[in-house]
Amino acid sequence: MPPEAGNYGHKKNDGICNSVCGEPASKAMSRLKCALRGFDFRVLLALLIGVPMVLFMIYAHGQKVTYFLRPIWESPPEPFKILPHYYNENVTMENLCKLHGWKVRETPRRVFDAVLFSNELDILELRWNELSPYVSEFVLLESNSTFTGITKSLHFKENRHRFRFAESRLTYGMIGGRFVKGENPFVEESYQRVALDQLIKIAKIEDDDILIMSDVDEIPSGHTMDLLRWCDDTPQIIHLQLRNYLYSFEFFLDDKSWRASIHRYKSGTTRYAHYRQTDVLLADSGWHCSFCFRYISDFAFKMQAYSHVDRIKFKYFLNPERIQDVICRGADLFDMLPEEYTFQEIIAKLGPIPSTYSAVHLPSFLLQNVDRYRYLLPGNCRREKSG
Numbered sequence: 001m002p003p004e005a006g007n008y009g010h011k012k013n014d015g016i017c018n019s020v021c022g023e024p025a026s027k028a029m030s031r032l033k034c035a036l037r038g039f040d041f042r043v044l045l046a047l048l049i050g051v052p053m054v055l056f057m058i059y060a061h062g063q064k065v066t067y068f069l070r071p072i073w074e075s076p077p078e079p080f081k082i083l084p085h086y087y088n089e090n091v092t093m094e095n096l097c098k099l100h101g102w103k104v105r106e107t108p109r110r111v112f113d114a115v116l117f118s119n120e121l122d123i124l125e126l127r128w129n130e131l132s133p134y135v136s137e138f139v140l141l142e143s144n145s146t147f148t149g150i151t152k153s154l155h156f157k158e159n160r161h162r163f164r165f166a167e168s169r170l171t172y173g174m175i176g177g178r179f180v181k182g183e184n185p186f187v188e189e190s191y192q193r194v195a196l197d198q199l200i201k202i203a204k205i206e207d208d209d210i211l212i213m214s215d216v217d218e219i220p221s222g223h224t225m226d227l228l229r230w231c232d233d234t235p236q237i238i239h240l241q242l243r244n245y246l247y248s249f250e251f252f253l254d255d256k257s258w259r260a261s262i263h264r265y266k267s268g269t270t271r272y273a274h275y276r277q278t279d280v281l282l283a284d285s286g287w288h289c290s291f292c293f294r295y296i297s298d299f300a301f302k303m304q305a306y307s308h309v310d311r312i313k314f315k316y317f318l319n320p321e322r323i324q325d326v327i328c329r330g331a332d333l334f335d336m337l338p339e340e341y342t343f344q345e346i347i348a349k350l351g352p353i354p355s356t357y358s359a360v361h362l363p364s365f366l367l368q369n370v371d372r373y374r375y376l377l378p379g380n381c382r383r384e385k386s387g
C-alpha cells in the first residue's frame with residue numbers, strides 16, 4: 001500500500017504541472033519557468049527587497065511598535081492612593097504630623113537605610129549625606145557580579161574612605177556572584193536582595209524600626225524621613241513618590257517614580273523588595289536620578305550590567321560620542337519609546353526631555369558641593385570619558 005500511495009502522489013504532482021504549463025517536467029529549468037509563470041518579475045523583486053527590509057525594521061523598531069501599541073494590550077495598574085504631603089521648614093513636627101492626620105511621638109523611631117550597591121559612588125554620597133541626620137544604621141551590600149553576571153570591582157570597598165562620616169553606623173556586606181551564564185538577570189538580582197535581607201538582620205533591626213527599601217538612586221528627602229520617624233500611626237508600608245530625573249537634575253521627566261518604599265519593620269514578614277507592596281503613596285518625597293553618572297564609561301557599564309541588556313540592539317549604542325550626544329539632548333540611551341499606558345501620555349512624552357532651569361529643592365549636599373558635582377546641575381551635560 002505505502003509504495004503505491006507514494007507513486008500515486010508523485011504522478012499526480014507531475015500531472016498538475018504538466019497540465020498547467022503544458023511542458024514536460026523533466027528538466028530543472030522548465031520547472032523553474034513553470035513556477036515563475038504568471039508571476040510578475042517586478043513583484044518578485046519588490047518582495048525580495050521589501051520582505052528583508054520590513055523584517056529589519058521590525059527587528060530594529062519592534063520595541064517601538066509594541067510600546068506604542070501598549071495601551072491596547074495592557075491596562076494600567078490600579079492607581080495609587082496618594083497621600084498629600086505637607087512640609088515647610090518652619091512648621092513644627094507636631095503640626096506636620098497633625099496635618100497628615102498622625103500624632104507626634106515622644107521619641108523618633110530608628111531608621112535603617114538598606115541598599116544594593118553597584119558603582120554609583122557620587123549618588124551614594126548625596127544620598128547618605130541627605131539622610132545622615134535621620135538614619136541610625138546604614139546597610140550596604142555589594143557583589144563582585146552585576147545582575148547580568150559580569151565581574152565587577154568592589155567599588156564601595158575601594159572607596160570606603162569617602163564615607164567616614166557613616167562608618168560608625170555602617171553594616172557592610174559583600175556577596176560573591178554565582179556567574180551563571182545565559183540566566184535571566186532578575187534571578188541574580190533577587191538572590192542579592194535575599195542576601196540583603198540577612199544583612200539587615202545582622203545590623204540588628206527590630207520590630208517597628210523604619211526600613212528604607214530603595215535603589216541607591218532613589219533618594220528620599222531628609223524631611224520625609226524625619227516626618228515618618230517622628231509621627232505615630234503612619235501606614236505599615238508606604239511607597240514614596242519621587243521626582244524622576246534622567247542623567248542629571250537638568251532633565252526632569254515626571255513625578256511617577258514609586259518603587260521606593262518605607263516599612264515599619266515586622267520580623268518574619270518584612271522582605272526586601274523593589275516592587276509594589278501597597279496602595280499608599282506619599283506625594284513629593286524625594287528624587288530618583290537615573291543614569292546620573294560622572295563618566296561616559298559609567299553609562300556604558302550600566303547599560304550592559306543591569307537587567308535590561310536586551311535593550312542594546314546595536315553595538316553603536318555604546319559608542320562614547322553617541323552616548324555624549326544623547327545625554328546633552330536628553331534623549332533615550334536605548335532609543336526607546338516612553339513606557340506609558342495611554343496614547344495621550346506616549347505622544348506627550350515623545351522626543352527628548354526638555355531642560356529644566358530650576359535647581360530649587362535639590363539635595364542640600366549637592367548645592368553645598370557644586371564644584372565636585374557640577375555635572376549634576378542644569379547646563380552641564382558634557383561628561384569626562386572615564387575616571
Ligand SMILES: *[C@@H]1O[C@H](CO)[C@@H](O)[C@H](O)[C@H]1NC(C)=O
Binds near residue numbers: 090
Ligand atoms: C521661622 O520662625 C521663626 C520663629 O517663629 C522666625 O523668626 C523666622 O523668621 C521664620 N523663618 C521663616 C523662613 O519663615
Ligand SMILES: *[C@@H]1O[C@H](CO)[C@@H](O)[C@H](O)[C@H]1NC(C)=O
Binds near residue numbers: 144151175176177
Ligand atoms: C567573587 O567573590 C567570591 C567570594 O569572595 C570569590 O570566591 C570569587 O572568586 C569572586 N569571583 C570573581 C570573579 O572575582
